[in-house]
Amino acid sequence: MSTFVFDAYGTLYDVYSVAEATEDAFPGHGETITQVWRLKQLEYTWLRSLMGRYVDFWEVTRESLVYTLDSLGLEYAPKTFDRILDRYLHLSPYPDALAALEALRAQGHTLAILSNGSQEMLDRLVANTGLKQALDAVISVDPSKMFKPSPGAYALVADTLGGTTDDVVFVSCNPFDVCGAKSFGFNVAWIERVPRQMMQDEVRAAAVVGPGTMFRLLRMQMDTLDLGPDFTIDTLTRLTELRTGA
Amino acid sequence: MSTFVFDAYGTLYDVYSVAEATEDAFPGHGETITQVWRLKQLEYTWLRSLMGRYVDFWEVTRESLVYTLDSLGLEYAPKTFDRILDRYLHLSPYPDALAALEALRAQGHTLAILSNGSQEMLDRLVANTGLKQALDAVISVDPSKMFKPSPGAYALVADTLGGTTDDVVFVSCNPFDVCGAKSFGFNVAWIERVPRQMMQDEVRAAAVVGPGTMFRLLRMQMDTLDLGPDFTIDTLTRLTELRTGA
Numbered sequence: 001m002s003t004f005v006f007d008a009y010g011t012l013y014d015v016y017s018v019a020e021a022t023e024d025a026f027p028g029h030g031e032t033i034t035q036v037w038r039l040k041q042l043e044y045t046w047l048r049s050l051m052g053r054y055v056d057f058w059e060v061t062r063e064s065l066v067y068t069l070d071s072l073g074l075e076y077a078p079k080t081f082d083r084i085l086d087r088y089l090h091l092s093p094y095p096d097a098l099a100a101l102e103a104l105r106a107q108g109h110t111l112a113i114l115s116n117g118s119q120e121m122l123d124r125l126v127a128n129t130g131l132k133q134a135l136d137a138v139i140s141v142d143p144s145k146m147f148k149p150s151p152g153a154y155a156l157v158a159d160t161l162g163g164t165t166d167d168v169v170f171v172s173c174n175p176f177d178v179c180g181a182k183s184f185g186f187n188v189a190w191i192e193r194v195p196r197q198m199m200q201d202e203v204r205a206a207a208v209v210g211p212g213t214m215f216r217l218l219r220m221q222m223d224t225l226d227l228g229p230d231f232t233i234d235t236l237t238r239l240t241e242l243r244t245g246a
Numbered sequence: 247m248s249t250f251v252f253d254a255y256g257t258l259y260d261v262y263s264v265a266e267a268t269e270d271a272f273p274g275h276g277e278t279i280t281q282v283w284r285l286k287q288l289e290y291t292w293l294r295s296l297m298g299r300y301v302d303f304w305e306v307t308r309e310s311l312v313y314t315l316d317s318l319g320l321e322y323a324p325k326t327f328d329r330i331l332d333r334y335l336h337l338s339p340y341p342d343a344l345a346a347l348e349a350l351r352a353q354g355h356t357l358a359i360l361s362n363g364s365q366e367m368l369d370r371l372v373a374n375t376g377l378k379q380a381l382d383a384v385i386s387v388d389p390s391k392m393f394k395p396s397p398g399a400y401a402l403v404a405d406t407l408g409g410t411t412d413d414v415v416f417v418s419c420n421p422f423d424v425c426g427a428k429s430f431g432f433n434v435a436w437i438e439r440v441p442r443q444m445m446q447d448e449v450r451a452a453a454v455v456g457p458g459t460m461f462r463l464l465r466m467q468m469d470t471l472d473l474g475p476d477f478t479i480d481t482l483t484r485l486t487e488l489r490t491g492a
Contacts, residue, residue: 073446
């Protein structure tokens with residue numbers, strides 16, 4: 001039996017599900033807000049980790065939303081801001097998330113999340129969305145005071161669940177996270193949600209490459225870092241078919 | 247007298263000056279290539295620093311260009327690739343760069359570059375562009391094996407030039423670098439090349455927010471990291487007017 005450890009944001013949960021709230025609050029700017037916010041949110045995790053100025057992911061998520069709205073020159077009431085931020089506690093699970101977790105559990109595997117999210121954000125998110133009972137553990141990087149892809153973040157899996165890196169299949173949609181987990185020593189499965197050909201067709205079809213396409217170009221193609229996944233899958237339910245040797 | 251330490255890419259040198267080469271090699275895609283490349287280049291410095299997998303900036307610049315062209319589905323001959331990469335050794339200095347350096351030197355200040363670039367990249371760039379004789383030192387982060395905004399990168403200034411952080415005015419156009427230098431303890435001047443109002447006007451005027459606007463939204467507005475510049479200037483020649491107390 002293996003331990004399957006899932007990234008949360010972008011992997012089990014669709015971060016794009018904030019888009020309705022951003023468009024509702026700022027008609028015509030929803031797409032730009034959504035993409036800039038997510039791009040800056042991860043930038044801030046990396047910059048703060050490198051500067052040794054960790055704050056938790058709720059604060060990073062707040063700071064990056066402030067940055068986004070201010071850069072765009074959008075004025076907002078605290079209530080509007082809070083309503084958008086609150087979406088991070090109610091993100092939509094991907095349609096294949098619950099079925100994949102249940103099928104892996106039926107095979108006897110241990111299932112966990114390892115996420116940049118703070119413990120409170122994650123606990124509320126899995127409770128709000130019905131995934132809580134499908135997981136054995138929900139692990140926040142918070143005790144390491146470093147975000148992914150720092151090795152210290154991935155080390156929390158063994159600290160929490162025991163076992164060795166060989167036992168773990170780490171599952172992420174985020175290329176930087178795939179590379180970080182591989183660099184740490186896990187077996188890694190990449191959910192390729194935007195295949196190369198789809199990406200290229202999207203670029204070719206665009207008169208102007210817009211914010212959503214830029215996001216997918218920047219963050220959804222496998223990185224060129226001399227690291228890569230052991231497995232590439234197109235849907236989470238395929239995880240039951242992996243032969244890992246673990 | 248103070249020590250003025252300049253960031254290179256984006257501050258003394260216009261990284262956008264690769265755009266002619268990218269458009270020439272891939273007509274219709276130059277703008278997207280230029281922006282994705284620069285965005286990924288810095289991402290890779292952060293990710294590699296965090297994973298403890300440092301390679302020098304020439305390699306990072308190469309990797310991020312491979313990523314960019316592959317993600318866009320653009321095929322290329324090695325010669326085409328090398329011609330684009332070579333632009334990093336011949337970037338255009340900003341029109342105010344040489345005049346600012348000469349005016350500061352006339353005031354008796356010590357002048358240096360501290361850059362992510364490898365020593366060879368930087369030495370060739372300053373020699374190719376006529377800034378070499380205007381500088382007292384060209385410092386690469388390379389010996390620290392970490393990129394900015396790691397404190398270890400900024401520490402190389404004192405290692406090379408002596409003095410204390412109080413003596414230094416660090417000058418950058420890049421908000422993450424402003425924050426990193428401030429976090430380290432330098433006096434910091436930010437060249438604000440895209441004022442907030444100009445940014446907002448650009449967004450308002452765009453039917454679709456394109457790659458250049460996304461770049462400016464993501465990387466040319468002051469970050470929301472509880473850190474900020476001591477001085478904000480609109481042109482490098484204003485540096486002669488600063489009263490730093492140093």
